Amino acid sequence: MVVTETDVLIVGAGPTGVTLALELAAQGIPFRLIDKDLQRSDKSRALGIQPRTLELLNRHGNVRDFIARGNLSRGTTFYINGKKAADIDISGLADDTAFPLILIISQVETEVYLDECLAKYGFSVERGLEAKTIVQDSEGVTATFRKPDGIEESVRAKYVVGADGAHSTVRHAATGLTFQGEAYPQDFILCDASIRNSKIAWDRFSLCMGRGSLAVFPLKDGTCRVVVSRMDADQDAELKLEDFQTMLDNLHTDAGQLYNPTWITRFHLHHRGVNSYRDGRLFVAGDAAHIHSPAGAQGMNTGIQDAVNLGWKLAKVIRGERPDSFLDSYDIERRPIGQHLLESSDKMFTWGCSSNPFFVTFRNVLFNWVLPWYVNSKSRRANIFKFISEFGISYKDSSFVGTTPGHTGLVVGGDRVPDRKIESAGSEKYFHELLTPDTHHLVFFSGVGQEAATKEALLEARSKFEKINSEKTKVHILFNAKASSDNALGHTDIGNRLHDDFGCSKPTYVYIRPDTYVEHIGLISELDELLVWLK
Structure with a gap:
């Protein structure tokens, strides 16, 4: 068996894993970045890139070129039972940044940009490599995986980071980590399609509530993403474009007509978090550490920022400039962020996607009265945006600052x-x-x-x-x-x-x-x- 050595092995080459590779490459730290998939997905998946994430990505490449590939969102429009209830305008809420707006863009484009940045450092993803065993000891970690040609390889690394999603192999190999939480009961369906005769504003997305809930995210070239949370739906029935059109007609009368769908799927959501982001020489980041509802478009952004936090710290320790105990600051600083995200997104999800008919009736009446009043205040909108944009993240309670x-x-x-x-x-x-x-x-x-x-x-x-x-x-x-x-x-x-x-x-x-x-x-x-x- 071939045995190689590196300082850091990154398992999983989604946005979190590639971002960690970028941080290590900038620091000159040897690493390997592997992924079990032979090619990237062509599905849009996560859409929202928050302003704080744009700031951090701009450290590795011209993020303005990346922004040009998507839509900048200036806010959110709320609809209750098919009627417009309120607009949240985020324009002008942040003036201490070069990137004050949320970018709506397919994860396909996000990964293309990240791969381009990584290539500038002279690195790329090693594909078709799935970690089979990961064993750590006091001196390092030994991981074994099989290459696409069937040859097995063993890599010896000082540290291994799991950026390999909710079913993380690295997390399972870490005997001290748990992943507590549960699944949401709602049935969700998603559609990417073109849209015509639409009156929606293409510089904002729509959240619609009634009997069921849906969100509409305008994408490039006259296409959009529609996500639906349904009540009392047949979860075994074949999904059709008409299922989405019916919900749009009921909850978003200005939306228009969907046609030419490129992706239709059904999914369920979970909310779970680890008890620690570190177990000895093993670390987890992104969905391997926390999964939650997409409310607030925080998930991918939080994973990217996990990687940014961890990368330079690994570099400092590997170069001998800080002791190994300094890596504890990753868990100390990032896990409270993940926990707060789980709690806040769960509350937003409960209010927006509840399947309790009594609560839904109460919520719809309340929101029709409260929302216009609440968003009329710039200071209240600024508080919302401070959380959503992730500009409000601070490590001031950390003992490492x-x-x-x-x-x-x-x-x-x-x-x-x-x-x-x-x-x-x-x-x-x-x-x-x-x-x-x-x-x-x-x-x-x-x-x-x-x-x-x-x-x-x-x-x-x-x-x-x-x-x-x-x-x-x-x-x-x-x-x-x-x-x-x-x-x-x-x-x-x-x-x-x-x-x-x-x-x-x-x-x-x-x-x-x-x-x-x-x-x-x-x-x-x-x-x-x-x-x-x-x-």
Whole structure:
């Protein structure tokens, strides 16, 4: 039997697995990415890419080209018993990002984009390889799989990550992991088809409730996805396009007529989660760690962000820059996100897809009155969008991030790094474009007004850090808007918007992780606190 070695074996090459491969490739860590399927599915599957995910994917390739392949959604229209009840408009709710809207796009296109990004690093998926046995010991993990030609191969890896879905082989091999939860009783049917004579807005999707529920997602080229939750349906009957048209006519009278279906299927939903994302040298991510209803379009996005969180941490440990115990932070930071997602999506699902006729009647009456009032408030819409967009995710409760006592700004250790336009080398660009995924970044904010630091003081702080710090870090200086004449050695904060976002009128340092979350933040006068933290 052929035996090979690698640092990380990734089992499963869906969006979660390929994203982890991208993170490791950026960090220069040897890995293998295998998948049992000989080719990718041509079915649309997951459709929604949230703004936070777009930010993170843009670190590996021009995500604007990817966005051009789909539809940007500006909100949701609700229908109750066939009549329009309310619009949720998300336009203008997030101004600290280059990607403020949700992308509706087939998972086929998402995987094409991810594969293209991976190819730029010189890697691709090894297909037709199904892991048969996975055994870990104190020194590593041995996995055995069979190639398409029938030859068996054994790979020895330091760590194995299961991104192989709800029936994960890696999760089953981990003796310490459980997958608690249950199935929803509802019958769901799905159809991708062309649509004509439609009055729907193609820059938003529709959620319709009545006796049963359905959702309509406009796709490219006059096609759409229709998902239906039915009450008292014959689950053994053959599905036909007329089943979807009947529900549309009842619950979404403006939808139009479906024709030329490309995919019709029936499915059931589960909500389950693992008790830990780590078992020794085995890790799980994405659907291998959490499965839930599609309410809120969070599932694939959460898996992608699991991978982003884990990738740079594996790199740090493999290079010997952090101890193995540092990998516990993956479970500490990501499992609460997964648990919250399970709970919140379950509540949304219960309200939207209940099969209890008494509850459905009560809900429909209540929503007709409450929804227009609720979405009329921009602040309430912003709170909804903060969750849906995943901009609200923070690791500030993690023991692996820090904030010095002297820092009183709005952004603290564990928070997402806001994004604004800056001036760099005479042209404008987004701040996140500085934050490459291959390393940490230290940004010195000059501060504003009379408290702003001089250029000499900022250069002295940079020199002090570079002399003492042993970790690979890219250092940047961000001057306030009035100091633009001194930005030859740094960048200029246009309108001081980033200074305002961080709440740093005084000179401040921000130590930023490769996943663009703040690892440590404080006043430059307390830079020694960061140096102690890194030790």
